[in-house]
Amino acid sequence: MVDVRGLASNALNGDKLALSKLLTYIEVNPEVIKDIADLVWPKEHRAHIIGVTGSAGVGKSTLISVLADELSLDDHLVAVIAVDPSSPVTGGAFLGDRVRMVGIKRSDKVFIRSMSTGSEEALPLKALLSIEVMDALGYEYIILETPGIGQFNVCIANIADTVILVLIPGAGDEIQALKAGIMEVGDIYVINKADRPNADITFNQVIFALGDVSRDGWIPKVLKVSALQRLGIKELVNAVNEHKNYLISSNKIKVKEMLRRSLELELIIKYKVMNMLKEVLNSNHLVKTVYESCVRGSLDPITATDKIFELMFKSTTKISK
Numbered sequence: 001m002v003d004v005r006g007l008a009s010n011a012l013n014g015d016k017l018a019l020s021k022l023l024t025y026i027e028v029n030p031e032v033i034k035d036i037a038d039l040v041w042p043k044e045h046r047a048h049i050i051g052v053t054g055s056a057g058v059g060k061s062t063l064i065s066v067l068a069d070e071l072s073l074d075d076h077l078v079a080v081i082a083v084d085p086s087s088p089v090t091g092g093a094f095l096g097d098r099v100r101m102v103g104i105k106r107s108d109k110v111f112i113r114s115m116s117t118g119s120e121e122a123l124p125l126k127a128l129l130s131i132e133v134m135d136a137l138g139y140e141y142i143i144l145e146t147p148g149i150g151q152f153n154v155c156i157a158n159i160a161d162t163v164i165l166v167l168i169p170g171a172g173d174e175i176q177a178l179k180a181g182i183m184e185v186g187d188i189y190v191i192n193k194a195d196r197p198n199a200d201i202t203f204n205q206v207i208f209a210l211g212d213v214s215r216d217g218w219i220p221k222v223l224k225v226s227a228l229q230r231l232g233i234k235e236l237v238n239a240v241n242e243h244k245n246y247l248i249s250s251n252k253i254k255v256k257e258m259l260r261r262s263l264e265l266e267l268i269i270k271y272k273v274m275n276m277l278k279e280v281l282n283s284n285h286l287v288k289t290v291y292e293s294c295v296r297g298s299l300d301p302i303t304a305t306d307k308i309f310e311l312m313f314k315s316t317t318k319i320s321k
Helices: 004-012 016-028 030-040 060-072 120-136 151-159 172-179 199-210 233-249 252-283 285-296 301-313
Strands: 048-053 078-083 110-115 141-145 162-167 188-191 221-224
Touching: 004 016, 004 030, 004 120, 016 030, 016 110, 016 120, 030 120, 030 252, 048 060, 048 151, 048 233, 060 078, 060 110, 060 141, 060 233, 078 120, 110 120, 120 141, 120 151, 120 252, 151 252, 162 233, 188 199, 188 233, 199 221, 221 233, 233 252, 252 285, 252 301, 285 301
Parallel strands: 048 141, 048 162, 078 110, 078 141, 162 188, 188 221
Antiparallel strands: none
16 A cells, blocks of 8 residues: 555655655545645645646747746746646657756756646646645745646636746737637747747737736736747746736735635546446446446436436436426
8 A cells, every 4th residue: 555645754855756656646546645635735825836838839848947947046946747648658748848848957946747647637637636735845836837738728727826828930820819819818928939030920919919908907928038048038937926926916816726726626526426437337237227328329318417316326416407
């Protein structure tokens, strides 16, 4: 049996190998975190969570590495959670963020974790639980890299305190999405690879697309950055801290924390219900019969769901009236 509390204790004392093992066990089975719930949740939320999102190829990993490095140079503890798509062969994080995130000078101050999951639905929960652990361990900034697609990006605004949306010169589709209101999650918009041609054009397009939008008093920043050249990184750090101070002074940071806790609770409930369903499908003949009747088309999904919930919870719980 895994000594989760022992790993947590060692991680609290600065053992990064113990932290890696602890996060692996949580990723494989999120329910193990209940063994250290008293070490994680009573602690006051201290870390500032930075979500970095954007399409593949915009240079998120390089940007994150220099951002983490810049933050750590001021003696801050920085954690990076890099969420990769799952490898169809190994189910693992095949993009190798530890390899891609080079140039970090204060490696003693930066912890990098590559996370992969077998399903997209599990990504937000596992990322949230990892964030909770790292927050409890005293990391001051937690940078979360999203895969840039799918449901995770819908959740990012409820996970991160500050959302950085990364674009590159010539990002026409992204600009159109921004105009349509699809990409309005950003608190800071970064034009990465700004040493390329057309960077100024894209910069102006983003400013025009945003217009005079103000989100509860915060006007989104638009910055030109070259992560490879390390240009504009100090300005990005300043923008992150400016947004952090805005959230604190306006008390919006409490709203962010409540949104995160609400999402966390919802995801944990869904996770447990799905596990319960899998268990009863394997062990309860009546539930399995209802399930198979629906699959064969002899029972509609709503009625089948009602019947399954009745059998699961032995109650008259309904999802429809």
